Amino acid sequence: xxxxxxxxxxxxxxxxxxxxxxxxxxxxxxxxxxxxxxxxxxxxxxxxxxxxxxxxxxxxxxxxxxxxxxxxxxxxxxxxxxxxxxxxxxxxxxxxxxxxxxxxxxxxxxxxxxxxxxxxxxxxxxxxxxxxxxxxxxxxxxxxxxxxxxxxxxxxxxxxxxxxxxxxxxxxxxxxxxxxxxxxxxxxxxxxxxxxxxxxxxxxxxxxxxxxxxxxxxxxxxxxxxxxxxxxxxxxxxxxxxxxxxxxxxxxxxxxxxxxxxxxxxxxxxxxxxxxxxxx
Amino acid sequence: xxxxxxxxxxxxxxxxxxxxxxxxxxxxxxxxxxxxxxxxxxxxxxxxxxxxxxxxxxxxxxxxxxxxxxxxxxxxxxxxxxxxxxxxxxxxxxxxxxxxxxxxxxxxxxxxxxxxxxxxxxxxxxxxxxxxxxxxxxxxxxxxxxxxxxxxxxxxxxxxxxxxxxxxxxxxxxxxxxxx
Numbered sequence: 001x002x003x004x005x006x007x008x009x010x011x012x013x014x015x016x017x018x019x020x021x022x023x024x025x026x027x028x029x030x031x032x033x034x035x036x037x038x039x040x041x042x043x044x045x046x047x048x049x050x051x052x053x054x055x056x057x058x059x060x061x062x063x064x065x066x067x068x069x070x071x072x073x074x075x076x077x078x079x080x081x082x083x084x085x086x087x088x089x090x091x092x093x094x095x096x097x098x099x100x101x102x103x104x105x106x107x108x109x110x111x112x113x114x115x116x117x118x119x120x121x122x123x124x125x126x127x128x129x130x131x132x133x134x135x136x137x138x139x140x141x142x143x144x145x146x147x148x149x150x151x152x153x154x155x156x157x158x159x160x161x162x163x164x165x166x167x168x169x170x171x172x173x174x175x176x177x178x179x180x181x182x183x184x185x186x187x188x189x190x191x192x193x194x195x196x197x198x199x200x201x202x203x204x205x206x207x208x209x210x211x212x213x214x215x216x217x218x219x220x221x222x223x224x225x226x227x228x229x230x231x232x233x234x235x236x237x238x239x240x241x242x243x244x245x246x247x248x249x250x251x252x253x254x255x256x257x258x259x260x261x262x263x264x265x266x267x268x269x270x271x272x273x274x275x276x277x278x279x280x
Numbered sequence: 281x282x283x284x285x286x287x288x289x290x291x292x293x294x295x296x297x298x299x300x301x302x303x304x305x306x307x308x309x310x311x312x313x314x315x316x317x318x319x320x321x322x323x324x325x326x327x328x329x330x331x332x333x334x335x336x337x338x339x340x341x342x343x344x345x346x347x348x349x350x351x352x353x354x355x356x357x358x359x360x361x362x363x364x365x366x367x368x369x370x371x372x373x374x375x376x377x378x379x380x381x382x383x384x385x386x387x388x389x390x391x392x393x394x395x396x397x398x399x400x401x402x403x404x405x406x407x408x409x410x411x412x413x414x415x416x417x418x419x420x421x422x423x424x425x426x427x428x429x430x431x432x433x434x435x436x437x438x439x440x441x442x443x444x445x446x447x448x449x450x451x452x453x454x455x456x457x458x459x460x
Contacts, residue, residue, distance in 0.1 A: 020322075020324075025319070025322040025384045026383055031379055042362050184364050187364070188363075188364045209383075211456070
């Protein structure tokens with residue numbers, strides 16, 4: 001994409017592609033799509049300065065619905081793809097999108113190391129505590145007593161994965177939780193997340209109205225977190241110890257770790273040289 | 281629809297100038313036009329043509345309202361606000377229908393009811409602005425905008441007569457099947 005010499009101020013709708021979402025009406029992911037387009041406007045970035053990378057799942061369809069560079073990747077592998085892209089093209093704003101199954105189960109190990117590596121990425125996880133695209137199985141964040149799937153008729157019996165705790169322990173530099181019931185707040189937090197250097201995690205409570213219809217009650221259960229962010233990981237950890245998963249709307253943690261950003265230009269080589277490295 | 285506890289930010293501050301009120305009005309009407317269009321697309325995707333047609337009509341009406349407000353904005357320098365800096369209660373504009381409130385089997389009657397609620401919220405917003413505004417020009421414009429929303433409310437109340445409630449509710453004879 002070539003940037004015109006002088007560009008008019010873009011509107012949120014300019015960041016939407018002509019492809020219409022096929023999500024179920026009422027799905028929380030619509031709010032995230034709208035929030036992303038609003039955030040891109042506020043960030044003042046042009047479509048060709050943004051790349052959105054995803055894995056597999058309902059929420060991972062987002063790159064197709066946006067007018068920016070997009071990569072709909074392999075299941076659980078959005079973070080390594082995005083890491084490679086950011087290191088090769090550090091001038092791009094790289095946003096990673098996906099769901100709880102893609103990010104915390106199939107891609108769980110990549111999640112740990114993306115937090116640890118602290119490359120300047122913003123990872124938005126639309127957490128609905130279920131595999132929606134494959135029609136309703138328990139995911140890593142599903143409560144142990146959820147009996148909605150024939151695969152786990154008596155619940156999983158396993159404690160759910162705690163994304164914010166894991167992110168904090170693994171070294172993520174920015175951690176926040178938001179609710180799809182407030183798309184404008186999501187946009188605001190995404191802007192903060194993108195602007196904060198290093199790896200940013202934004203967990204979005206995004207109901208699956210088809211396979212977890214009871215999640216529609218989340219909008220009445222969430223509350224705006226009572227305290228502002230801390231830069232002290234120990235304090236953030238203490239807050240998470242008493243967290244019930246419904247404190248939303250504010251940043252929990254902003255660290256000051258230096259992002260991993262090797263000088264890609266000085267280490268670049270030609271395609272022929274790369275080919276030679278892979279010769280057998 | 282229950283109030284959104286996340287979005288509630290207390291009593292809105294006063295809008296003090298006509299350009300600022302126009303900026304708010306433009307954002308409200310654009311959000312509404314886009315949202316109705318978005319909902320029409322959703323219904324089209326799920327083959328609910330009755331609700332789709334209704335949302336398209338609503339999008340057209342809001343589009344005309346956008347044009348009217350744009351005409352009021354000619355020659356006026358509007359203040360730039362981020363989406364979270366507008367002075368209404370709740371995250372999105374009062375007229376933007378809540379994305380979570382719809383269902384793929386939404387009936388036209390339910391769609392009109394939802395729209396009615398949001399048009400009434402918009403009217404309430406403008407009347408609130410008029411009530412708090414000190415400059416007479418702001419108060420006058422806010423009342424004009426409130427009256428326009430009140431007219432939309434009356435249209436929708438009429439529409440309710442044309443779209444009677446459906447007895448079937450959201451029962452799907454071929455529902456999404458849980459697998460595994």
